Amino acid sequence: MKLILTVFIIICSLLQAFSQKRASFLYSNTPLNYVIVELEKEFNIKLSFNSKLVENQSVTFQGKGVLLDDVLQFIEEQTGIKFFKVSERYYILKQKNPRDLTTTQRLNEVVINEYFTSGISKKLNGSITLTPSSLGILPGLTEPDVLQSLQLLPGIQSPSETASGLYVRGGTPDQNLILWDGIKMYHSGHFFGMISSFNPYITENVKFYTGGTKARYGSKISSVIDITSSNKIPKKVEGGFGFNMMHSDLYIKIPVAKKIALIASARRSFTDFFESITFKNISKRVFQNTKITDGKRSTQGYQVNHLIERFYFSDYTIKGIIKPNDNNEIVVSNLYTRNELDNEFSSLLNVFISDNIDINNRGTSFSWNHKYSKTFSHAFRSYYSNFDLEYNGSTYEGQVGVISYDTTKKNAVRDIGMSFDTNWEINKKNELGIGYQFTSNEIGYELGYRDLTPTGEFEIESIGNTNLNNNHAFYADYQYKNDDKLIINTGLRTNYMSAFKRLYFEPRLHLDFKIAPHLRFKSSLEKLHQEVSQIVEFQTKDFGLENQVWVLSNRKDIPVLKSFQITSGFSFSKKGWNVDVDGYAKRVDGLTSLTKGFENEENKHFFKGKSDVLGLDVLVKKKIDNYRTCLSYSITDNQFTFEGINGGAPFPGNFDIRHNFTWTHSYLWNNFNFSLGWNLRTGTPYTKAISFLEENNNIEIDYSKTNAYRLPNYSRLDFSTTYKFNFSKNEKWRAKLGLSVLNITGRKNFLGKSYKTINFTANGEKFSVFQEINKSSLGIIPNLSFRLEF
Structure with missing residues (x-):
């Protein structure tokens, strides 16, 4: 580790000569035309624009040793102006195209421009906007992971230490609506x-x-993560490529014509032919307590005859943009x-184990935005999303070719949809958006299990189901805005869900008003429904990974989820201080014990x-100046109530993290960025095995009350640093080196505790063994990265 740090520091010192032009600014409600004059002088550039474009425009920001791109990004976030680079010295300023109300609010409605760090801003409509291109450095990350960046915000937790396992205000990951260019995503993570x-x-x-989401967002009850890829038509070919100790990637933006562009990207891990220390250490966390590691442990000390270990992940995108006028x-x-995993091995114990999993998520979307006038526009969108898991x-015992038992699982989601939105700016204070949305979900799963009996016959279990639901949604959003003094968004x-032949109503409300020059009050409420969710399946539990399947509600054993949430709080911003407070109350109905997967054996029956x-x-x-510090704290009380569990009394939810x-x-120092972050949180609840009784070679476990105990407190310290430099004086080739270390102290945390009994036969006799299973957190995870852009 010391060697890596030494090499990194030496390289950075040698490359410091390639530093970019930087300047320092301090603006407080400063007229934009004055700012433009200073930018032209400091960076030796020329900005061309219509004088009316900058009239009555002002900006507020401060920075020491900032780059030109950072300054332009600040201005774009606070105004309706866009900068277009013609050459290394010349830029053109243009008005941004207005978007419909049902999609987003105008960017000049920022209440906190730098909510957590640069590149993260908070709007008056309650939404948080993250811009990866201008995102400041975050602890443990050298590259701006889209989902991991959200975990540092209050109210968002990842008890499993994963990027995609986001628990938002007591909700589960499958309750988050994740969109990529309008495509619904049913699998949002690589490497499990x-x-x-x-x-x-x-x-x-x-x-x-x-909370307080737009009425155009539906089908999920926890949060909305709406991801939009680049929509700009570049003046020239732009691109970049890079790698870290897990994967490499590249992207390119090509102006096919003056008004047509293609944008493509590709990313692939090289874990199937090179195992770095990063991959090995993460693998210990991912594959612990699974069939893969347990099988290898059982053959430890014996010669392995056959071994295949192959895992990789990849993602590809291609996008076409046409702006005829x-x-x-x-x-x-x-x-x-x-994501694909192939794992096979055998030993002299005559045991052969094979596990293969293939997970795909593909999608296509089409959108047409048309502006009839300065006050009226429409947006037409359609998408297709396809998720497949197999x-x-x-497991072969005795000899290869004679199956002791095998397990299969298939889960498929076909989701198509279209929407038509209109937006009418009635006057400066009133806007109205009306839309219609159609979605069709076809979801199926198959679970199969075969076990070889002593008589040589197979005992076969198989279950499966396929359901279809068409959903028609009509929605409207209305906004009243009295400058920045009072903003009301209601929707x-x-x-109408065809599978249930029932109509569901979802009111939304968000208001924000100024109490004092630097103090604002905010409140919201919303009622939501969700018909597609994940349930825990126990057929493939011995595999230990991806043991959930997507299913469609049937209003019986899998009800439609219903959520009602109300929030209130305030925000304060002055002289570099930002304070944001939100209190909320939330109720979710329609949960089942299938969706929660309680460890207690008696709780594996069906309960609502x-x-x-x-x-x-x-x-x-x-x-x-160039130093930022941020404290994020959440206190949460998440109580479950099930009619047949814990005597019907409330008990802590499975991932109830009381304090986080x-x-x-x-x-920021010259071209170096440093970040350090500490996360301390309450341990998650678990159901403790108090005692066990062995009778007739079978073990019966006596459990405590459900989730009556908690794991020890969780603590982790992360560090990261980056260094930016240029390969050329004209800044055509820009590069960045990065180093990050997760859990730099090497602290061992526990993420879960469970129990199981293992039945086996030896010398013609049956035996059972009781086992406690502890799931450990990530160890020390170092990572190095390099990027080059042009």
Whole structure:
């Protein structure tokens, strides 16, 4: 580790001569025309624009030793202006095309421009916008992972330490609506969730909602993560490529014509032919307590005759953009992600184990935005999403070719949809958006299990189901805006689900008003429904990975989920201080024991239930020149109530993290960025095995009350640093080196505790063994990265 740090520091020192031009600014509600004059002088550039474009425009930001691109990004976020680079010295300023109300609010409605760090802003409509291209350095990350970046915000937790396992205000990951260019995603992680499956280098922005969402968003009850890839037509070919110790990637933006562009990206791991220390250490966390590691452990000390270990992930995107004129925009996007694992081995114990899993998620979307006038526009969108998971696991004992038992699992989701939205700016204070959305979900799963009996016959179990639901939704959004003094967003969504022949109503409300010059009050409420969710299946539990399947509600054993949430809070911003406080109450009805997978054996029967969540999220940030520090704290009380569990009394939810505290620091020095972050949180609940009784060679476990105990507190310290430099004086070739270390202290945390009994036969007698299973956290995970862009 010391050698890696030494080499990194030496390289950075040698490359410091390639530093970019930087300048320092301090603006507080400064007229934009004055700022432009200073930018031209400091960076030796020329900005061409219509004088009316910058009239009555002002900006507020401060920075020491910032780059030109950072300054332009700040201006774009605070105004309706876009900078177009003509050459290395000349830029053109243009007005941004207005978007429909049902999609997003105008960017000049920023209440906190730098909510957590640069590149993360908070809007007056309650949403948080993340811009990966201008994202500041985050602890443990050298590259801007789209989903991991959200985990540092209050109210968002990942008890499993994964990127895709986001628990938002007591909700589960399958309750998050994740969109990529309008495509619904049913699998958002690589390497069993450790890395998000969205390439950050072609991502333009991410809109994140935890409450008071727009009425156009439906089908999920927890949060909205709306990811949009780049929609710009470049003046010349742009691109970049890079690698870290897990994967490599590249992207390219090609202007096919003046008004047509193609954008493509590719990313693939090289874990199937090179195992770095990063991959090995993460693998210990991913594959622990699974059939893969347990099988190898059982043959330890014996010669391995046959061994195949192959795992890789990849994702590809291609996008076409056509802007025939200022009033029309046509976009076609395509995405494909894949994860594949092949694991086979045998030993002199005459045991052969095989596990193969293949996970694919592909999608296509089409959008046409048309502006009839300055006040009226429409947006037409359609998409197709296809998720496929297939697993095959076999165990041969005695001799290869004679199956002792095997397990199969298939899960498929076919989702198509279209929407038509209109937006009418009635006047400066009132806007109205109306839309219609159609979606069709076909979801199926198959689970199979074969066990060889002593008589030589197979005992076969097989279950499966396929269901279809068409959903018609009409919705409307209305906004009243009195400058920045008072903003009211209200909406109503009605869903008709054909599978249930029932109409569901979803009111939405968000308001924000200024109490004092630097203090604002905010509140929201919403009612949501969800018909597609994941349930826990126990057929492939011995595999230990991906033991959930997507299913469609049937209003019986898998009800439609219903959620009602109300929030209130305030935000304060002055002189580098940002304080944001949100209190909320949330109830979810329609939960089942199938969706939760309680460890207690008696709880594996079917029961219906609900959850009640009370929480408070607090964020405090202070910026002093190039130093930022941010405190994020959440207190949550998530209580489950099931009619047949725990005597019908409430008990802590499976991932009820009562206290979650994060403290981050970042510092910019010349071309170096440093970040350090500490996460401390309460351990998750678990059901303890108090005692066990062995009778007739069978073990019966006596459990405590459900989730009556907690794991020890979780603590982790992460570090990262990056160095930016140029390969040429004209800044055509820009590069970045990065080093990160997760859990630099090497602390061992526990993520879960469970129990199982193992039945086996020896010398003609049957035996049972009781085993306690502890799931450990990540160890020390170092990572190095390098990027080059042009």
